[in-house]
Amino acid sequence: MNSIAKSVLQSVKHGRAPWLRNSSAHSGKQRFRRLVLGIETSCDDTGAAVVDESGCVLGEALHCQKEVHLQTGGIIPVVAQQLHRENIEQVVQEALRASGVSLAELAAVATTVKPGLALSLGVGLQYSLSLVNRHQKPFIPIHHMEAHALTIRLTHHLEFPFLVLLISGGHCLLAVAQGVSDFLLLGQSMDIAPGDMLDKVARRLSLRKHPECHSMAGGKAIEHLAQTGNQELLTFRLPMQQYRNCDFSFSGLQNLVNNAIVQKEKEEGIQEGEILSCVKDVAAAVQHAVTVHIIQRTYRAMLFCIKNSILPSKNATLVLSGGVASNQYIRKGLQNLADANDFALLCPPPRLCTDNGVMIAWNGIERLRAGLGVLHSTAGIRYEPRAPLGIDISKRVEEESIKVPKLKKIRWLAS
Structure with missing residues (x-):
């Protein structure tokens, strides 16, 4: 183990999920339910879980690398890879011990193979292939974004189709889930993801030096400070207003924010x-701009889906997932948007919005039940750092040129 990892290595956290419906892994009919082990290493969290086909989480474990990457100001792929290597065996064994399930009892092993950091994906895939080949188990390769999208079906009884907004540190997309492994991609970020942008703004603002934020990740620090900031102190031009599509862009907004920070530093002579004296106001204005951009694109996706009968005109559902889904300001704005358009807004519990083994195991269950992508030979299987989700119909969305009604100044977001 390298010296950096030693100093910040966290103990593996595990335990049964709060929505567990049958706490005994070996009672009665539970013995005959198919079980899947899920393994997640797409970025900086090493996760594993055992889930049965009724949705019971029998055991899980997670090793989080956050403290390491907070020290270095961002995720360094080779460091993430090393930490995955050091912890994957312990995490998987901890999940199995917590579940009371042996490898022999598993119906399959499901593992994230796309998209993500290449070095991180490689660790999970190599370990999993060794496991399935040694124990002669079927292997289910998992698309990370599909797993995020379908996690809601573990925690809620939700039928297809539904609209999905996935927002995280590495991804931002809008899609319609029509079935397991059946998605229509409406739009995605053309550059960086919102979580990545917020982290970069937090670093530019040196929020780790702020007494209220020294132990917080960048996006969480922005959200915390924004609660007591004045979002109207700064106004940022919203991205892509000239394009009537559902794509996102955050790099231009980040540049505008950086320029504003430079100007404020000059004004304050620092x-x-x-730390700027107006740092809370900057945080509030940035969070607000990100939220309005996300809401506008999501609003267009709703209108497009209803117009084209892709979703029901009444009682449709918007699913929000990914790490940035835990931001309460963004969530409140989307809740108000959903309420105004007769959509239900559903979101997994915060701990299942970030990367974890449970969502991978559940996606494995969904695919096992549907008979999709269950491999009995792993020859030729590879990880894919970049991988689209579903069928891309974003051009069709743009061609329809749907105008989004004004959102009534958006002040209701802060109310």
């Missing part, structure tokens, strides 16, 4: 690395 150097980069020092």
